[in-house]
Amino acid sequence: MRLLKIVPDNTNIDFVRLRYWAFGLTMLLTIAAVALVAVNRLNMGVDFAGGLMIEEQFQTPPSTDKVRTAVDRLGVGEASLQQVGLDGRTIAIRLPVQKSGDEGATNAAVNKVKAALAEQFPGAKFSRYSTVSGKVSGELVQHGILAVVLAVIGICLFAIFRFEWQFGVSTGVAIMHDVLMTMGFFALTQFEFDLNIVAAVLTIIGYSINDKIVIDDRIRENMRRYRKMDMREIINLSVNETLPRTVMTSLTILLALASLLVFGGHVLRGFTAAMILGVFVGTYSSIYVSSSLLITLGLRADPVATDKPVKPNPASGAERVGPQR
Template sequence: MKLLKLVPDNTNIGFVAMRKWAFALTALLTVLALGATAYKGLNMGVDFVGGLMIEAKFPQNVETDKVRATIGSLGVGESSLQQFGDPKTVQIRLPLPEQGGAGAANAVVEKTRKAMTAQFPGVTFSRYDTVSGKVSGELIQNGVLAVVLAILGIAVFSWFRYEWQFGVSTFVAIVHDVLMTLGFFAVTQLEFDLNIVAAVLTIVGYSINDKMVIDDRIRENMRKYRKMDMKALIDLSVNETLPRTVMTSVTIMLALGALLLFGGHVLRGFTAAMMLGIVVGTYSSVYVSSSLLISLGLTPMSSEKKASKANIAAQAERVGPRDGAQP
């Protein structure tokens, strides 16, 4: 079992002492992520913008200008071409035909395929996608709604399950994780599609799981060490849960590493989002949300006050108006 210990016993890292630096770094990264998303925008996939998407694989490196010229001569509309790491793979986006429906879209795909095969012998086509503009708009709304409801639901649960400070710190940490993911995709211009929305929701779930473990330990220690300084109590709680946090993160990263190597191009964006989410989620749980509890005024007495109010309400409910009335 000793070989499995990634964190030594009796670790005593002063996380709270570094909270000002952590808050400053978090604020800076958040501003940069928002700026990148607003300035460069997200490279929305066909799922969200609608249109035709064709993924072509060439036997050798190819210049996108030649591919664009070939497609431009077909008169199928303005094309958008992108390469992601592999210079032999090109993703081609075309607008949907204004008339003709699915039959016209299939005709455009076939026309493009024949022209590309004639111009670039040996080219293969590994992926075709077609999404209408109406469907893409609905997918955007549903994707945003899913993420927002997940964040709000988790924050409200933390608010009622613990003290309000836990709900606020949870909300801040999860929003931070989501914004970091959006900023990453804005900078790298990796395709943002439904797979990435699924990755974001998974990141939210991972972050709240990690956060709940630390929050539970903080609550437990608040009842156990009622006179301990809050900074020392949070440091103690985070250090006690640190082996579990590190082991979980490393295990998931190993699985994601295998997915990145063998999952192919289709899962590259999903895997990249997940790997980033594990890193920022662990960081926000350890350095941001736990230390934020101090700034929000949480004290060991907060738990006692809430428990006292709950006991008074329970006793009043048990007594009732009839039990308390005189015969």
């Protein structure tokens, strides 16, 4: 039985030739992602923004204006609505933290919303609700940022001690690119950004560094094996040698994520979308950004060791070759 080979054995793609185009595209995408986050802002979930979030499921997609009007007249605060799911029948209603802040006030607000929507929209069903205080949400924001920053710093330090400092810098640049692309995607789509997405970002970082370490390790091996070869040729050879593994890993992960996107429901849709984006972005940055940046950073192969002739030492007492008297 023949093995399935998506990438032929004799593949020889000149990835480094496009490095300047890749650097330009990476810079443009990074600037666009930062601008999107600054202008559109992230749609912070209750975990980070604080407040009360209620999900209501309707028989048919309702008018968001009618739902907002029904909730605003209850006196529980200004409501922010967002349609959840592909069919548009589920709406997430976000309310500010209730004045007293205790569990009784929260339950009273939830019961008011449930009763008002059930009365105005027959067949509407209450799905779930969650609440987070402002103090807790602030702590979660700090801890989430700290987790991502420490993960990136730890990975860069590992690459520096495991390989060379150039590998650590290139890895850090590629990972920050992956993180910023994810943030820009959520600012553009306005998917809810909560603790699940922080977990997705950390998972994307783990996937990206896994691919980068494999390529970097092959580059280091080829640097020792082909010491006379140009660095550009070494990187192209290393990336092409690891390309079948990269493609197969990405495809298998995408198959699992596609199933999760279709059958996982709207609760996991943001997490799954972030992971799918991370697979594409992480693979791109591993091949075109992290590897090619090593040339710009001045990485070179070890020089070839040359055998120098050993001069005889007169003080060594070695026998003199010549006629004996």
